[in-house]
Amino acid sequence: MTAKSANPIESHLTRRDFVKATAGLAATSVAAGALPARAWAFAGGTDRIKVGLIGCGGRGTGAADQALAADPGTVLWAMGDAFKDRLDGSLASLGKQMQEKDAGESAGSTKWKDKLQVAEDRRFVGFDAYRKVIESGVDVVLLASTPVFRPIHLRAAIEAGKHVFCEKPMAVDAPGVRSILETVAMVPSKKVSLVGGFCWRYSDAERATWSKIHEGAIGDVRAIWNVYNTDGWAGTTPRKPGWSDMEWQLRNWHYFYWLSGDHLVEQAIHSIDKIAWTMKGELPTSCVAVGGRQCRAAVPETGNVFDHFGVEYEFASGARAFHMCRQMANTPFDNSDTILGTKGTCLVNSWAPSHVIDGETKWTYDGPRRNMYQNEHDALMKSIRDGKPINDGVAMANSTMMAIQARLAAYTGQVVTWDQAMQSQENLTPKTWAWGPVTVAPVPKPGVTKLS
Ligand SMILES: NC(=O)c1ccc[n+]([C@@H]2O[C@H](COP(=O)([O-])OP(=O)(O)OC[C@H]3O[C@@H](n4cnc5c(N)ncnc54)[C@H](O)[C@@H]3O)[C@@H](O)[C@H]2O)c1
Numbered sequence: 001m002t003a004k005s006a007n008p009i010e011s012h013l014t015r016r017d018f019v020k021a022t023a024g025l026a027a028t029s030v031a032a033g034a035l036p037a038r039a040w041a042f043a044g045g046t047d048r049i050k051v052g053l054i055g056c057g058g059r060g061t062g063a064a065d066q067a068l069a070a071d072p073g074t075v076l077w078a079m080g081d082a083f084k085d086r087l088d089g090s091l092a093s094l095g096k097q098m099q100e101k102d103a104g105e106s107a108g109s110t111k112w113k114d115k116l117q118v119a120e121d122r123r124f125v126g127f128d129a130y131r132k133v134i135e136s137g138v139d140v141v142l143l144a145s146t147p148v149f150r151p152i153h154l155r156a157a158i159e160a161g162k163h164v165f166c167e168k169p170m171a172v173d174a175p176g177v178r179s180i181l182e183t184v185a186m187v188p189s190k191k192v193s194l195v196g197g198f199c200w201r202y203s204d205a206e207r208a209t210w211s212k213i214h215e216g217a218i219g220d221v222r223a224i225w226n227v228y229n230t231d232g233w234a235g236t237t238p239r240k241p242g243w244s245d246m247e248w249q250l251r252n253w254h255y256f257y258w259l260s261g262d263h264l265v266e267q268a269i270h271s272i273d274k275i276a277w278t279m280k281g282e283l284p285t286s287c288v289a290v291g292g293r294q295c296r297a298a299v300p301e302t303g304n305v306f307d308h309f310g311v312e313y314e315f316a317s318g319a320r321a322f323h324m325c326r327q328m329a330n331t332p333f334d335n336s337d338t339i340l341g342t343k344g345t346c347l348v349n350s351w352a353p354s355h356v357i358d359g360e361t362k363w364t365y366d367g368p369r370r371n372m373y374q375n376e377h378d379a380l381m382k383s384i385r386d387g388k389p390i391n392d393g394v395a396m397a398n399s400t401m402m403a404i405q406a407r408l409a410a411y412t413g414q415v416v417t418w419d420q421a422m423q424s425q426e427n428l429t430p431k432t433w434a435w436g437p438v439t440v441a442p443v444p445k446p447g448v449t450k451l452s
Helices: 008-032 057-071 084-103 129-134 147-159 174-191 202-214 246-251 267-280 372-388 391-412 418-422
Strands: 047-056 074-081 123-125 140-143 163-166 194-196 221-230 288-290 308-314 320-327 338-343 345-349 352-358
Touching: 047 057, 047 129, 057 074, 057 084, 057 140, 057 163, 057 372, 074 084, 074 129, 074 352, 084 123, 123 129, 123 391, 129 147, 129 163, 140 147, 140 308, 147 163, 147 174, 147 288, 174 391, 174 418, 202 267, 202 288, 202 345, 202 352, 221 267, 267 320, 267 338, 288 391, 308 391
Parallel strands: 047 074, 047 140, 074 123, 140 163, 163 194, 221 320
Antiparallel strands: 221 338, 288 308, 308 320, 338 345, 345 352
16 A cells, blocks of 8 residues: 555545645634633643654544644654554655645745654554554544554543544444443543544534534434445555565455454445434444445455445434445445435535535535545644543444444344444454464355354
8 A cells, every 4th residue: 555545535635635724724823823822821831732643544644734734833743653664654745745835835934844743762663653652742642543453542542641533433343342432431531532533524514414404404304325335446455575464464454354344334434424423323223234245356455345235224213224335446436415304305415515405495505615634633623722622432433333233234144233233242353463374254245144
């Protein structure tokens, strides 16, 4: 993999949004300069908010850039990754970006390169890098590693009293979600913020649209139909001589469900989260799903993940939700939501972008469309400055569990209730982390693979 996100849509947006974030910073700096001194006081009486990045890939690098743009006092203080080349690549990319910002018209009084303060002894590599980042004196950590590690990393960060930006998914299995929920319960007593990477929840247009739905603009929600179809994937990482199984699988993590959760949990979870958001946190009583692996070549690089899923959730309120996702080359892209209510319909095509309600209420969103990834970090840093913590934890955990519930239903071919999913004992996390052999589980087979 290259240092950019493997998701072509998301990496494209990250680059485009970076330009917008750069343009927006002059205004941020002016506004922040006008803040009363009290609002500037931070831990230890300093203005600085020290940020640590854990997982220096495409999304992590983007998140670091956004954290630096979110507040004049943020500095990148420490970085951690499983691999040195990934860390070095991320730091070099950020260095280039800061240089461009310093040379750009919007630089203002900000010295962007001074925001990169990752001294050599605060660049950590290996499985314990996360702990060293957390112990390096940072105030905030950005969690953007391969998903399987998230419960471990989040637990360590919150226990240490750090503010957190946590990318989705929050786990790849039910034990991971249960761990996340335990950690989330600690957040209020730690008085820290936990902002989740379900980025549509920080998008201006989506926020306005879902507010309208929750206010009753389409009446009672009866059905949700949403789609996350992509035209394949950005490529595999062929194995190099000398790489252990662990190294190769980690470098090629999207294709191994023990690392990624499969693409339903890793990518299409954004759509599953929109279902959860529509239902205002009502959890599905049961789920039935189909899925398979029709187009992924039978080569080791494509691991053991499926390439398509179809999911149906049932809710006690009588509503149903249907989701389809696909990763197949040469097929059309679709990432849309249709929400049917007793008084109208809401059609969302987030990327178009188009947000329309029709029925008793007629409404089209025409407000601002700021960069949602930047909004996440603006909200996080503001919550820290204002001393008003955000805790996205429960919603993050529930959406992750809904996606895992659907994967369990598709892999086994069985109807899976919420309780069965929550109590699942399937633990995809190895007992120890070492650069050695890792057996790849066979591709799951509905009707044969058992629910555990
Ligand atoms: N919200 C969004 O729109 C969005 C977009 C892209 C990715 N993501 C999420 O962000 C996460 C990272 O995705 P990405 O596209 O940046 O992938 P990536 O492969 O580019 O980056 C992941 C990085 O984590 C590192 N890593 C692996 N194990 C680690 C460990 N134990 N400790 C520290 N670092 C470790 C990898 O070496 C790699 O550099 C994923 O969870 C993904 O789902 C979210």
